[in-house]
Amino acid sequence: MLPEDAAATIGRAASTSFSDYIAAQNPAALPSARNAANHTGTDLAPHATTIVSLTYAGGVLMAGDRRATMGNIIASRHIEKVFPADMFSVLGIAGSAGIALDITRLFQVELEHYEKIEGTRMSLDGKANRLAAMIRANLPLALQGLAVVPLFAGFDTTRRIGRLFSYDVTGGRYEEQEHHSVGSGSVFARGALKKLWKPNLGEDEAVKVAVESLYDAADDDSATGGPDVVRQLWPVVYTVNGAGARRIPERSLARAAEEIIASRSVSGREA
Known part of the structure; x- marks a missing residue:
């Protein structure tokens, strides 16, 4: 028989939650373990902004702009804010970019770890709940101004539909219908989505709607x-x-953007 402490170690190692395992072995490695007490202001940390998501015939789409800001300064024009979480889900981040990226990577490993331990993929509701727990763990930093507010979407392989979920800084999880947006430009993007979205959009139409809503937000x-x-x-x-998650090629996005710009131009001048 194994000693009690050895058995406990093996039990922790076999946990389906990678986050719980890290919390037991090296809690300082978790994103929520960061301390913002020495920060003189949250404007010193880059912030990711607008993410949009919408359902279409046969699936769900998520898009994010490429800008990160620090106060009134553009910190990056190249940041990526939308990532595949696993084969059938994607995650978009808004808020404190560094912490959000750490949570994203941890969430990706969490889903992969579960699949290796259990031999099957986690359900879409299970994924959404795991992400909620991670956001809740970040609440102390959120109260210091370093909040992360994700948008999560995926294909439910049981119900055969695309679904999307929003969150608040306390880890509250809310399933959204049809479309949703988060981030600083979300009010403007959501207004565009309300006018442009319709049931049973094709994939190409959905891509154009997402690009146009981000254009309106910008x-x-x-x-x-x-x-x-x-x-x-x-x-x-x-x-x-x-069929799984797929990144839309840049040539398709360029074509959609150019069509939108052309449709809003009058004699070479934007309307």
Whole structure:
């Protein structure tokens, strides 16, 4: 028989939650273990901004702009804010970029770890709940101004539909219907989504709706970066359906952006 402490160690190692294992072995490695007490202001940390998500016929789509800001400064024009969580889900981040990226990587490992231990994928509701627990663990930092507010979407392989979930800084999880947006430009993006979204959109139509909603957000929110024709920078867009998650090629995004810009131009001048 194994000694009690050895058995406990093996039990922790076999946990289906990688986060729980790290919390037991090396809690300082968790994103929520950071201390913001020495920060003189949260404007010193880059912030990721607008993410949009919408359902379409056979799946769900998520898109994010490429801008990160520090106060009134553009910290990056190239940041990516939408990532595949696993084969059938994607995650978009808004808020404190560094912590959000750490949570994203931990969430990806969490899902992979569960699959290795259990021999099967976690359900979409289970994934959404695990992410909620991670956001809840970040609450002390959120109260110091370093909040992370994700948007999560995936294809439910049981119900055969695309679903999307929003969160608040306390880890509250809310299933959204049809479409949703988070981040500083979300009010403007959501207004565009309300007008442009319709049931049973095709994938190409859904991509154009997402790009146009980000374009509208960038038009009124300085922290959101619109399609950049000069630098050839386009939003990051993922679709998820029964075949899995797929990143939309930049040439398709460029074409969609150019069509939107052309449709809003009058004699070479934007309307």
